[in-house]
């Protein structure tokens with residue numbers, strides 16, 4: 462049987478059985494593959510790195526979305542940079558009063574996700590509250606004069622095309638697109654194998670925002686242990702939100718989740734010492 466062999470981190474490879482190739486294409490922008498695996502269901506990879514799997518995407522996307530939205534408490538507009546599979550958009554759509562702008566560079570990812578992994582976006586692309594813009598996210602935030610309460614940077618890792626989405630300049634442009642008290646969340650890799658990336662993001666986000674931190678979740682298809690989400694805002698109160706306040710907001714939002722709970726939300730910000738020492 463063919464093996465998908467991810468060599469994203471030096472010295473470690475993630476091998477997944479390719480039960481069946483569903484789609485494979487090298488676009489102008491990236492090398493894309495969708496295949497079937499008995500543990501993870503359908504798996505989408507870009508440039509040889511797992512991006513999304515049907516079975517564990519709920520963990521990644523619930524924590525990406527509900528943590529900032531419920532910590533903030535008054536989100537009416539959210540911006541997703543990347544996230545072409547529609548997973549983050551689906552989670553945002555669970556909140557009835559949120560309008561979403563999504564900017565992804567590659568229409569192919571959107572179309573293939575809709576076609577071959579429909580549960581990931583779950584109809585989000587057909588929801589009138591979602592505006593999809595196919596463009597370079599970096600250029601978009603530089604040029605827009607719009608404002609959002611939450612910006613979710615759902616990018617690939619900082620190698621190749623995704624690299625610009627980890628620069629100080631990009632974070633500064635994002636900051637200019639935030640409404641007062643807004644929050645930015647980033648995909649910051651797996652600290653155990655991407656220590657340098659955590660440190661760099663901490664410095665770069667820290668140069669722009671008053672309150673910068675990380676929170677953690679284990680995504681089974683991302684090798685190396687827990688993954689870190691970057692958290693950046695000028696309103697330090699969001700991170701200190703109480704459990705009772707979060708629980709109230711969670712019930713009021715009426716969202717169905719399979720990973721997120723208010724308790725998990727607060728616990729995710731507790732950083733093990735070896736991670737604190739990187740910062």
Ligand code: AG3
Nearest residue numbers: 510511512544616617683684
């Ligand atoms: N965004 C995160 C990709 C991380 C890849 N890293 C890895 N395989 N360890 C993917 C987009 C999901 N919406």
